[in-house]
Amino acid sequence: MSALTTHFLPVLRVMGVLLTFFALGVALPLGISWTHSDGLHAIWAQAGAGTLLCGVLLWVGLRRHKRELHPRHGIILVSLVWVVLPLFASWPIREALAAVGRPISFSGAYFEAVSGLTTTGATVLTGLDTLPVSINVWRTFMQWLGGMGILVLAVAILPLLGVGGSQLFKAEVAGPIKDNRLTPRITDTAKGLWGIYAALSLACALAYWAGGMTPIDAVMHMFSTVSLGGLSSHDTSFGHFGSPLLEAISVGFMLVASCNFALYFTAMRKGHWRGFWRDPEMRATLVALIGGGLVVSAVLWFKNVYGLLEALRLGFFHAVSIGSTTGYATVDYLAWPVFAPMFMLLLSGIATSAGSTGCGIKMVRVLILLKQAGREMRRLVHPRAVQPVKLGDKVVDDRVIFAVLAFMLVYGVTIISLAMLLVLADVDPVTAFSAVIASVNCMGPGLGSVGPAAHYGVLTDAQLWVCTLAMVLGRLELLSFIALLTPSFWRR
Amino acid sequence: MSALTTHFLPVLRVMGVLLTFFALGVALPLGISWTHSDGLHAIWAQAGAGTLLCGVLLWVGLRRHKRELHPRHGIILVSLVWVVLPLFASWPIREALAAVGRPISFSGAYFEAVSGLTTTGATVLTGLDTLPVSINVWRTFMQWLGGMGILVLAVAILPLLGVGGSQLFKAEVAGPIKDNRLTPRITDTAKGLWGIYAALSLACALAYWAGGMTPIDAVMHMFSTVSLGGLSSHDTSFGHFGSPLLEAISVGFMLVASCNFALYFTAMRKGHWRGFWRDPEMRATLVALIGGGLVVSAVLWFKNVYGLLEALRLGFFHAVSIGSTTGYATVDYLAWPVFAPMFMLLLSGIATSAGSTGCGIKMVRVLILLKQAGREMRRLVHPRAVQPVKLGDKVVDDRVIFAVLAFMLVYGVTIISLAMLLVLADVDPVTAFSAVIASVNCMGPGLGSVGPAAHYGVLTDAQLWVCTLAMVLGRLELLSFIALLTPSFWRR
Numbered sequence A, B: 001m002s003a004l005t006t007h008f009l010p011v012l013r014v015m016g017v018l019l020t021f022f023a024l025g026v027a028l029p030l031g032i033s034w035t036h037s038d039g040l041h042a043i044w045a046q047a048g049a050g051t052l053l054c055g056v057l058l059w060v061g062l063r064r065h066k067r068e069l070h071p072r073h074g075i076i077l078v079s080l081v082w083v084v085l086p087l088f089a090s091w092p093i094r095e096a097l098a099a100v101g102r103p104i105s106f107s108g109a110y111f112e113a114v115s116g117l118t119t120t121g122a123t124v125l126t127g128l129d130t131l132p133v134s135i136n137v138w139r140t141f142m143q144w145l146g147g148m149g150i151l152v153l154a155v156a157i158l159p160l161l162g163v164g165g166s167q168l169f170k171a172e173v174a175g176p177i178k179d180n181r182l183t184p185r186i187t188d189t190a191k192g193l194w195g196i197y198a199a200l201s202l203a204c205a206l207a208y209w210a211g212g213m214t215p216i217d218a219v220m221h222m223f224s225t226v227s228l229g230g231l232s233s234h235d236t237s238f239g240h241f242g243s244p245l246l247e248a249i250s251v252g253f254m255l256v257a258s259c260n261f262a263l264y265f266t267a268m269r270k271g272h273w274r275g276f277w278r279d280p281e282m283r284a285t286l287v288a289l290i291g292g293g294l295v296v297s298a299v300l301w302f303k304n305v306y307g308l309l310e311a312l313r314l315g316f317f318h319a320v321s322i323g324s325t326t327g328y329a330t331v332d333y334l335a336w337p338v339f340a341p342m343f344m345l346l347l348s349g350i351a352t353s354a355g356s357t358g359c360g361i362k363m364v365r366v367l368i369l370l371k372q373a374g375r376e377m378r379r380l381v382h383p384r385a386v387q388p389v390k391l392g393d394k395v396v397d398d399r400v401i402f403a404v405l406a407f408m409l410v411y412g413v414t415i416i417s418l419a420m421l422l423v424l425a426d427v428d429p430v431t432a433f434s435a436v437i438a439s440v441n442c443m444g445p446g447l448g449s450v451g452p453a454a455h456y457g458v459l460t461d462a463q464l465w466v467c468t469l470a471m472v473l474g475r476l477e478l479l480s481f482i483a484l485l486t487p488s489f490w491r492r
């Protein structure tokens, strides 16, 4: 009983708060459904009210259990969030699809909700263009909400937990953290980040609208651009628009959203951008994405797939889209030389910055790893040399390097284990590995049967659950969830 | 000039010594060619004499440059050995094949020699049963010679260089090493290891002969069993014999050869086997290989590929053969559910012990990694806890853990880079990744177009060179070769 009251109930209370706010989000599809008269408003109203009720009941019922949360609670909370929220988010999806005569399984709806909230953007649905608009709004809005949550997770919560060395990603905004409590500074940090996120979203939606999208398409694609989610309201994804201008706008906003949001916040508060341009991770992210665009364009051109201009347009759009873990496509790039899609898939694992809405290993870890590998090679020649690993002006502590290396190990083992599980469930190797990599990187389309022109609906329910787990693990930066499985976590 | 005299010439002198002894090895195929009258003895005599001449010239010509070798020289030497020896070893292969009207390219012959000497056992040749016997003897004997060299490399040289934390694998035989010199203890250690290797070889050949092989087949398959090489004189590999008894003998010797040879040496010198049975790496290797056999058998049985007995026979033989990096096959296991071959391929990366003739990551590194990952997870919950990583009774130094983690990183990056290079050269993803993994693990057969029933002759010369590089990198435990590429290596 005592472990329950001290550990679970305070966490459940916060879950109630989150659920209450999440319920308010359902107002958007409800409003859209009402104004577009797509006949689903009763379902949205019901789902919103039900979620609100559960949230308020938890919040109020456990109000006596308000207390400071410690790192251990943080791990339970973020894990619980990714299990419970999709449950409520998938409820109206399933009801609405059944109402329009296109029922899907519970596993499929849950997958779709996890894919939305983790900003993965993989889908089990087809015929998106003929779906009631409120469903598409909800699908893309989930990504935007997920992106909002992830900013707080990445900038405020994970650094406190020290997941995979992420204490190093701690933005200056947060200031030196003197205690281990989760609550005090998170609200301040969150407000600042959400301000940037809202401003970026407004700019993106207006740009899409000015670039030729309908207002509702502009909003939906803004949702999935700034969150690096990549869901679309069209079966042909971004190819629906066939507009180089819109693609260029999209590339611009994806690049902006791939950098650490805390950098924007700091730059704005300080009134100058010097620190921003000096940030080694931001530079590496842009070099990786733009360099990746050059590589893919070069492959397309040299292998005579397209002329130079078309190769540049398609190469850059897809390298940035896939590399930034967004996952938009304008063509079926599986028809390209297979090096290109594989290269982009690998890029999605490393390119985005910590503190962005992107996923995967994160560029700062890659930089630390590269410097550590360089140090080991120098040690091979000069065994007694003592050299610190430095990133920018900062010396990286050995403990952080250990944590990053452990993260890489868990990342590799997770991908191999989950992919082998899919292979055991009769998925072909290319589809299995690419689906798991695309899921762990919260990117979306894979290779083989789950490519950009296909969808995850081809997988069985059991196979979908493996991908669902992969998305959640990727979003949680792996270790925090796995920590739940270690016995020492549950010991006092 | 000074760098040349201090660094290169002493190393070249040792290269001359090695080449001289290597030339003596050509006496075996020469003798076989003579007694079997296959008409190739002139070629073997010529190649042997030529190699001997080059070796003696270097040895005698540089006799004034005899000096102690330091770690840096060790790195140059072992890298040079894997470039120069295959050159001389491939020479008679190419000449002999041309003489019997089956010419192959220089790249193919070099690949075959590297595959032999690194104990990989991949082949570009077909129609093995109709090859002159002296060629098959040379192919398999190269593996045995390579295995002999690798024992010294793994037990005496790499630990001194500290490659990827391998100072930890240092066997007790070597005793505490007080200085950084390469020469003093290596001769003693080498003699002991070679004694074990010779005794094991004799036992294996006699067992194969008693089990029903012809004497010459017994010797050739002994060569490729104790070295974990896996080349065969038959196109159908070990399936040629169709004998459960021979397969059982083979499994036994592969298991023995997968453990650390220094353990056998220590046990014999001490007269008791207590330390042997307590060695955590030896236990883990046997658990991995035998457990792997159980897993593969279970998959074959539950998926109704074979009856229980046949599933056990085939599952154990192939899991041990592939997992121990030998690479014998009795059936085309690509016809099995694809989980099984992929699982065995992954097993080949981790199962063998350091100080064996096996290749890949090595079990001791895996154990260190597992313990380090466990420590990081405990740190997530108890951030201030200080816990050393222990293996057996020994505390593993943080520096060793760093080196092992760096090794893993380089291992992963090497596999991905080389496989992507193959993909760029138009190899399909499954073939590319499996060929590189099989090469880096010095195992042999991959999946796709380079499976157990196929051969590497389907690859182009350029593609073969990528695999050749992968085999050499894997054999050198990666870092030592890559150290050559770092600028600080060449600074004084």
Ligand SMILES: [K+]
Binding pocket: A119, A120, A121, A228, A229, A230, A325, A326, A327, A442, A443, A444
């Ligand atoms: K995405």
Ligand SMILES: [K+]
Binding pocket: B119, B120, B121, B228, B229, B230, B325, B326, B327, B442, B443, B444
């Ligand atoms: K082998």
